[in-house]
Amino acid sequence: MQRFDFQLIASWIAPGSRVLDLGCGDGVLLAGLAATQGVQGYGVEIDDTGVLASVKNGVNVIQRDLEAGLSIFEDGAFDFVILSQTLQAMRNVEGVLREMLRVGREGIVTFPNFGYWRHRLDVLQGYMPVSKTLPHSWYDTPNIHLCTVKDFRDLCRKIDANILDERVIHAGRQVTVLPNLRGSLGVFRFRRA
Amino acid sequence: MGEMNSRSVGVATPQRAGFLEPLILKAGKTLASYELVYETYGELDADRSNAVLVCHALSGSHHVAGYYPDEPNKLGWWDNMVGPGKPIDTERFFVVGVNNIGGCHGSTGPGSVDRATGQPYGASFPLVTVEDWVASQARLMDRLGIRTLAAAIGGSLGGMQAMQWTLSFPERIRHAIVVAAASRLSTQNIAFNDVARQAIVTDPDFHGGNFYAHKAIPARGLRLARMLGHITYLSEDLLMEKFGRVLKRDEYGFNYDVEFEIESYLRYQGDKFAQVFDANTYLLMTKALDYFDPAKETGGDLARALSAAKAGFLVASFKSDWRFPPERSRELVTALVASRKAVTYAEIDAPHGHDAFLLDNRHYHELVAAYMDNVAAEIDAGPRRSPLAVAQTVLEEMRGYRKTEGE
Numbered sequence: 001m002q003r004f005d006f007q008l009i010a011s012w013i014a015p016g017s018r019v020l021d022l023g024c025g026d027g028v029l030l031a032g033l034a035a036t037q038g039v040q041g042y043g044v045e046i047d048d049t050g051v052l053a054s055v056k057n058g059v060n061v062i063q064r065d066l067e068a069g070l071s072i073f074e075d076g077a078f079d080f081v082i083l084s085q086t087l088q089a090m091r092n093v094e095g096v097l098r099e100m101l102r103v104g105r106e107g108i109v110t111f112p113n114f115g116y117w118r119h120r121l122d123v124l125q126g127y128m129p130v131s132k133t134l135p136h137s138w139y140d141t142p143n144i145h146l147c148t149v150k151d152f153r154d155l156c157r158k159i160d161a162n163i164l165d166e167r168v169i170h171a172g173r174q175v176t177v178l179p180n181l182r183g184s185l186g187v188f189r190f191r192r193a
Numbered sequence: 194m195g196e197m198n199s200r201s202v203g204v205a206t207p208q209r210a211g212f213l214e215p216l217i218l219k220a221g222k223t224l225a226s227y228e229l230v231y232e233t234y235g236e237l238d239a240d241r242s243n244a245v246l247v248c249h250a251l252s253g254s255h256h257v258a259g260y261y262p263d264e265p266n267k268l269g270w271w272d273n274m275v276g277p278g279k280p281i282d283t284e285r286f287f288v289v290g291v292n293n294i295g296g297c298h299g300s301t302g303p304g305s306v307d308r309a310t311g312q313p314y315g316a317s318f319p320l321v322t323v324e325d326w327v328a329s330q331a332r333l334m335d336r337l338g339i340r341t342l343a344a345a346i347g348g349s350l351g352g353m354q355a356m357q358w359t360l361s362f363p364e365r366i367r368h369a370i371v372v373a374a375a376s377r378l379s380t381q382n383i384a385f386n387d388v389a390r391q392a393i394v395t396d397p398d399f400h401g402g403n404f405y406a407h408k409a410i411p412a413r414g415l416r417l418a419r420m421l422g423h424i425t426y427l428s429e430d431l432l433m434e435k436f437g438r439v440l441k442r443d444e445y446g447f448n449y450d451v452e453f454e455i456e457s458y459l460r461y462q463g464d465k466f467a468q469v470f471d472a473n474t475y476l477l478m479t480k481a482l483d484y485f486d487p488a489k490e491t492g493g494d495l496a497r498a499l500s501a502a503k504a505g506f507l508v509a510s511f512k513s514d515w516r517f518p519p520e521r522s523r524e525l526v527t528a529l530v531a532s533r534k535a536v537t538y539a540e541i542d543a544p545h546g547h548d549a550f551l552l553d554n555r556h557y558h559e560l561v562a563a564y565m566d567n568v569a570a571e572i573d574a575g576p577r578r579s580p581l582a583v584a585q586t587v588l589e590e591m592r593g594y595r596k597t598e599g600e
């Protein structure tokens with residue numbers, strides 16, 4: 001499993017930080033951050049399998065539906081709140097981003113870039129895109145809110161989030177030339193304006 | 194873990210420990226001396242670090258796992274959780290089950306003879322609280338040579354004791370597993386408890402709690418209390434599924450006899466319970482439930498109340514439990530998070546209601562097993578894949594990736 005995005009996220013997070021990982025899956029990101037950077041924090045996961053895997057990975061995980069909000073977390077309780085490849089499957093995208101800004105000093109979001117050229121090509125040819133970052137067919141995808149890098153930038157502006165850093169990556173490396181066209185995964189770092 | 198569940202700790206042997214040092218109770222009274230009856234399973238390791246205390250709920254006892262030679266088919270109340278290869282693995286942990294003070298399974302309680310009078314305590318037995326139980330359990334641990342518990346675990350009222358351990362003895366417990374519990378009872382829950390108590394105290398055979406002297410038992414009251422309780426321990430869906438509106442006969446009888454299956458079931462459960470359980474114990478246990486509220490001393494601020502705790506927490510609730518619903522567990526988790534404790538929370542999809550904590554559920558048992566694996570690793574009590582090993586794999590992946598990237 002190539003997780004360049006995890007590597008990038010790790011490089012942004014200061015050692016000893018308090019981190020909340022929303023939609024933490026099996027918890028490997030937090031487990032890695034805890035081991036390498038001594039971060040403390042929690043994962044939030046709705047799925048039973050993910051919760052169990054997180055416990056097996058030694059991660060403090062809280063079973064909760066992100067759509068129900070982050071009311072169990074106090075304002076500013078974390079240095080970083082991460083939402084890794086989860087945003088696109090959420091109903092209330094704006095709500096969760098606002099909650100991230102409330103409970104964390106900084107937010108980090110990664111999402112599949114719909115503007116990636118292969119996706120555009122698929123649509124031009126008359127089909128919904130299927131790719132490595134969007135592996136599902138249109139009829140069985142959990143993804144309901146797909147966006148491009150530019151779209152996400154706009155939403156950040158709308159919710160008064162200052163973008164501190166943004167990278168677009170593809171196949172494990174950063175794309176600097178025409179990122180919204182050539183990159184398949186957007187990685188944003190932002191904070192309250 | 195199907196086959197694993199067939200393994201048992203085998204024959205269990207209750208033991209007794211007498212305590213002559215008075216126990217000063219939260220209610221201000223003093224219990225001059227008392228006895229605790231307990232069972233242990235597994236071996237205490239050389240550095241005495243692998244002890245797990247199992248705390249019982251309202252009707253439980255020290256008989257957590259295994260069976261007695263004269264009743265080989267009657268297993269301990271948490272036999273599916275405790276045993277060789279089970280979530281609380283007796284191959285790795287030294288597990289202690291203890292009947293609480295005020296109980297009716299052998300430890301000093303209202304039915305015991307008061308040495309001062311030579312008569313059963315009855316109404317004179319003092320009300321004991323969760324804090325008192327934890328204090329007495331700690332003395333038993335002293336007696337067994339256990340300085341620090343690897344974990345305390347309990348469901349319902351038992352979960353409250355596990356929680357209290359982290360507050361009363363933060364240095365003596367590494368982990369608390371709090372299942373289907375609450376940091377305090379809801380109004381509705383207290384109300385249920387009071388109806389149960391009223392059923393008992395208004396039974397003419399109760400004799401103000403001194404029914405032993407009258408050679409009577411308030412069976413009608415106890416039966417009603419149990420019937421009411423039993424309804425609240427099960428989910429509505431489960432009752433519907435199990436009994437529906439099935440009648441014992443084909444047609445309505447237009448009388449007040451037992452007609453629906455559910456009536457028959459509840460009465461049977463109530464009768465069975467009334468024959469074996471002590472009415473004063475029932476009263477006392479429900480009061481201990483009502484009184485438990487660690488946040489009372491911090492003006493309702495639970496996070497502050499929990500700040501003393503040093504243990505890690507596994508909190509679990511069941512979606513169909515309406516007596517101790519997930520909301521109550523979430524309150525606890527919210528406070529633990531606010532006071533920055535290590536906590537894992539699982540909301541388990543089981544259909545049985547509150548009783549689910551006692552029943553087989555694969556995911557629930559796997560979770561406790563996984564958590565206990567981590568506990569075992571922490572105290573070096575057996576093999577497993579540590580979080581560090583996992584993290585190292587992740588790290589290697591990251592490094593390996595960097596290499597490919599550089600090429």
